[in-house]
Amino acid sequence: MIYFVTSNRGKMEEARAMLGMELSQMDIGYPEIQADTLEEVVIFGMKDLAGRLDGPVMIEDAGLFVDALNGFPGVFSAYAQKTIGNAGILRLMEGAKDRGASFRSVVGYAEPGEEVRLFRGELRGKIAFAPRGEGGFGYDPIFEVGGITVAEMGLQDKNRISHRGQSIGAMREHLSGRT
């Protein structure tokens, strides 16, 4: 059994399905620092959590990195979504020729007293010209892969290709290779 420290029940259910193992959601919070990379945020959070739980611990952080915006909103994706939203991103991208972007996910995992391991996932795509689709959440309606937005995909398709599917898949491989 692994403690997944997150306030997001949907994220936990996704991870449980992808890992195929028992997870226990712990909504106990940890400081998220301002940094340029998800890796720094995850490492700092894992340090804060070290010793607070009596078993293996995982956390996950994700963000949208837009090429033409120098990586904005990046580590601050949740805050940008809450304030300027998808409409803000589309406005910033008006006239941009390069619409390339990445969804990135970093998972941190550690067993008690052990080093933190990081697992990464990245989904390359393009910022759409307008939001489309009803599925997903956050930036999904404006992030296009192969002509359709992530919000237009089924959940199974999304999990198969998504940044989070990849990072959690890498963690699953690590765990299964080890036992």
Next chain:
Amino acid sequence: MIYFVTSNRGKMEEARAMLGMELSQMDIGYPEIQADTLEEVVIFGMKDLAGRLDGPVMIEDAGLFVDALNGFPGVFSAYAQKTIGNAGILRLMEGAKDRGASFRSVVGYAEPGEEVRLFRGELRGKIAFAPRGEGGFGYDPIFEVGGITVAEMGLQDKNRISHRGQSIGAMREHLSGRT
């Protein structure tokens, strides 16, 4: 003598001039958390610094809060400046009727073993329609007060009215009232 923990020499010189007392710049770093308010960032930083220095400690955090953008870029002002810049803010404000905004500053100050005290400053203004002026830095060229941008003001005028001038002024009053 007070330790001012900052990597920004200009900020330190401004504070020294405004406080009229001896400051020692310490570029030793502290974690800045992702939060909705400057107060949370400063309190977390001060907790991290507690016990690390052998005398009174101060830090300062500041940001631009735009009304029509739900407070964006706020606590993330430095990152937004580095990625989307003033051009990005102007683009997000295209067509906005309400151009009101605030520069805010929060100073944290503590003597060894004592509670942290916070001192606040706020400068109300408007987001200009285009950048103007050569002075200042960051968002100064697009932040207007009384028809001129902060980048068009002299440094003395700026320090008299600025958010940082106010927060550091409040700290000075606290210190002088106490001795």
